[in-house]
Amino acid sequence: MGRLPCCDKGEVKKGAWTPEEDKILVDYITKNGHGTWRSFPKLAGLRRCGKSCRLRWTNYLRPDIKRGAFSYDEEQKIFQLHALLGNKWASIASRLPGRTDNEIKNYWNSHLRKRIPDKDTATLQASSASTSADIKPNLLSTAEHESASVEADARLSMDPILHTSPPGLPDCDFFLRAWNSEAGESFPKAHAIKVESDYVVGPAFNASSSGASVDEICKIEAEDATNSGSYSPNSYKVDKSSDITLDLLLDFPNDGEYLQYLQGDPDDNKAST
DNA sequence: AAAGGCGTCAACCGCGGTTCC
């Protein structure tokens, strides 16, 4: 038994929205709110699928949407968040006020992805061929990233040390933990920065065995899930430090090296400044 | 000037997760 179609395909209009339709949609939502999207088109007098209305509103017509070129800061954040989260566009969008997941996804696919050097791809293939435990999420293709995430989730669930934040541990320790982990390590590597031998990995967070990058990913996802009230009770226990940790990672001083490929395309940078 | 290629982005589709009854 398949899922019922969300609307009668014969009845609804498809394709680009006209200014008139936009106006009807905006006017109705302004006055009444959208209610349930399924019934919205009928109530508003639009010959559109409810999903289509929702998409048009959330991706284009919402008043808080910021249009126009992405700033350098925004690009920087997208790179960093993508390194942590992979193709979790909604999660990334939630940290970029005024930007939608669709917009970020398109921008990534058309502008940012091509700035990642080919040699990273080569590194990726070499590393993924060696051992799955050494997988670096930020270097993975989408499919590899997804499978790595699944595997990492499984590892996480078996690694009690990743489930608990030591009582009374200051946030800076959390940050150090994160930075010394694979997630922190991934930033320089993602940008082809050579990390010197004084790079320290604590015994409990050996990068090849702890999957601490997943720690980061799970914390952020847990936070997102918590925000939407949908996180399962046996998932990572979230506390305030997750947000602080991510912010610290995002705010880590960029001396121009870490995001080298942001400067890869002068034309794009010109547009974003 | 015209045709074809390419890049961008709005919109669609299908699926998984959540909520409600």
Add this chain to the structure above:
DNA sequence: GGGAACCGCGGTTGACGCCTT
């Protein structure tokens, strides 16, 4: 507890404009 309804997400498609030949 189970199923239907609904929502939201990520991947994909298609239209359109620009560029190159």
